[in-house]
Amino acid sequence: MSSDIFEKCFDFQTANELKKMGYYPYYHRVESQQGPEITVEGKKRVVVCSNNYLGLANHPKVIEASLKATKQYGTSCTGSRLLNGTNDLHEKVERKFASFVGKEDAILFTTGHHSNLGALSCLVSKSEVIITDKLAHASIVDGCRLSFGQMARFRHNDMSDLERQLIKYQGKRALIVVDGIFSMEGDIAQLPEISKLAKKYGARVFVDEAHSLGVIGKNGRGTGQHFNMEDEVDVLMATASKSMASIGGFIASKAEVIDYIKHSARSIIFTASLPSACVGAIDAALDLIQQEPERRIKLMDTAKKMKKAFKSLGFNVNNSESPIIPVVVGTDIIAFKMWRMLFDEGVFASPVVTPAVPEGQAIIRTSYMATHTDEHLDFILEKLKKVGKACGVID
Numbered sequence: 001m002s003s004d005i006f007e008k009c010f011d012f013q014t015a016n017e018l019k020k021m022g023y024y025p026y027y028h029r030v031e032s033q034q035g036p037e038i039t040v041e042g043k044k045r046v047v048v049c050s051n052n053y054l055g056l057a058n059h060p061k062v063i064e065a066s067l068k069a070t071k072q073y074g075t076s077c078t079g080s081r082l083l084n085g086t087n088d089l090h091e092k093v094e095r096k097f098a099s100f101v102g103k104e105d106a107i108l109f110t111t112g113h114h115s116n117l118g119a120l121s122c123l124v125s126k127s128e129v130i131i132t133d134k135l136a137h138a139s140i141v142d143g144c145r146l147s148f149g150q151m152a153r154f155r156h157n158d159m160s161d162l163e164r165q166l167i168k169y170q171g172k173r174a175l176i177v178v179d180g181i182f183s184m185e186g187d188i189a190q191l192p193e194i195s196k197l198a199k200k201y202g203a204r205v206f207v208d209e210a211h212s213l214g215v216i217g218k219n220g221r222g223t224g225q226h227f228n229m230e231d232e233v234d235v236l237m238a239t240a241s242k243s244m245a246s247i248g249g250f251i252a253s254k255a256e257v258i259d260y261i262k263h264s265a266r267s268i269i270f271t272a273s274l275p276s277a278c279v280g281a282i283d284a285a286l287d288l289i290q291q292e293p294e295r296r297i298k299l300m301d302t303a304k305k306m307k308k309a310f311k312s313l314g315f316n317v318n319n320s321e322s323p324i325i326p327v328v329v330g331t332d333i334i335a336f337k338m339w340r341m342l343f344d345e346g347v348f349a350s351p352v353v354t355p356a357v358p359e360g361q362a363i364i365r366t367s368y369m370a371t372h373t374d375e376h377l378d379f380i381l382e383k384l385k386k387v388g389k390a391c392g393v394i395d
């Protein structure tokens with residue numbers, strides 16, 4: 001074995017092999033604003049992989065608010081929230097977010113990933129336990145790894161397995177952590193059962209609403225509202241990089257919990273604060289989410305229409321209940337090949353392969369926006385049908 005620490009880099013051939021086959025799906029250059037159609041490497045393509053669920057990422061009011069904030073506060077706070085990186089706009093959106101989700105207080109991190117890292121690592125200490133769904137997002141897993149507590153995992157959405165874990169760790173203080181809508185599967189956490197078990201075993205519940213905020217619930221407040229049990233969510237996390245059309249991450253909870261996180265989470269203390277351009281965009285997006293419920297309604301209608309259409313074409317879309325619809329295609333190589341064919345046909349999609357999904361269960365992860373028109377949706381269906389047939393995924 002070579003003594004060079006770079007040996008693994010020189011040996012890494014996965015990306016090159018895909019490039020040689022013409023199937024490399026990563027880091028493609030987008031040359032336009034985010035919308036249902038974008039320019040990727042010189043050609044207009046219909047997007048079916050964006051998290052811009054409500055279509056706000058190029059909304060004139062969001063852009064205007066972002067520009068106005070930059071003019072007022074400049075381009076960077078050049079410091080962390082704790083010391084010199086908090087301005088009145090950060091505090092304004094924290095109050096607005098907390099009030100929107102019905103929590104006492106909220107704190108704004110620089111990304112959603114940072115929110116999970118910071119909150120989970122400081123909330124769970126030595127001799128305590130985090131119990132997460134096996135398909136929880138990578139940022140949750142990273143937060144668990146950074147915590148000094150133990151980490152336990154239960155089978156995806158399997159409530160008997162969750163109870164088994166709670167019994168196993170009975171006697172330890174526990175935090176159950178789930179995604180509201182699971183980012184690859186598009187299904188929803190079983191909050192009523194999770195909450196019942198949390199009460200039975202004295203655990204707290206943390207829900208990552210990255211894909212559910214603005215999307216489900218009567219007013220778009222996420223999974224708690226979807227099940228009409230918002231008070232059962234002890235900690236609500238949301239990223240600003242999806243429905244909120246910006247970047248950043250919120251943690252909302254009781255005032256004491258937020259105060260503790262504010263003074264303990266390393267990923268807020270030791271990183272620079274979110275630039276005002278992003279905070280201004282969040283401010284405007286939060287207003288639009290509340291003022292224009294028709295976006296959410298249109299989005300959910302689109303999700304239903306697409307799920308039905310995929311099923312009638314013979315595709316397996318697992319248990320999606322949201323605007324994330326995974327189209328199961330089989331092996332990783334089929335997913336890469338389909339990605340390439342779709343790209344050439346004018347559809348920009350995302351292949352998701354092992355280890356993000358089990359072996360042989362690779363998917364084309366499709367996701368929808370309130371601003372997709374019927375023409376866009378028909379185009380996506382026509383191309384997926386053509387490519388699915390050509391690759392032997394459907395008859």
Ligand SMILES: Cc1ncc(COP(=O)(O)O)c(C=O)c1O
Pocket residue numbers: 111112113114116137139179183208210211239240241247248249
């Ligand atoms: C479920 C979930 N949580 C957290 C994150 C991290 O959020 P961000 O991209 O804003 O850092 C993501 C992003 O993809 C996500 O899907």
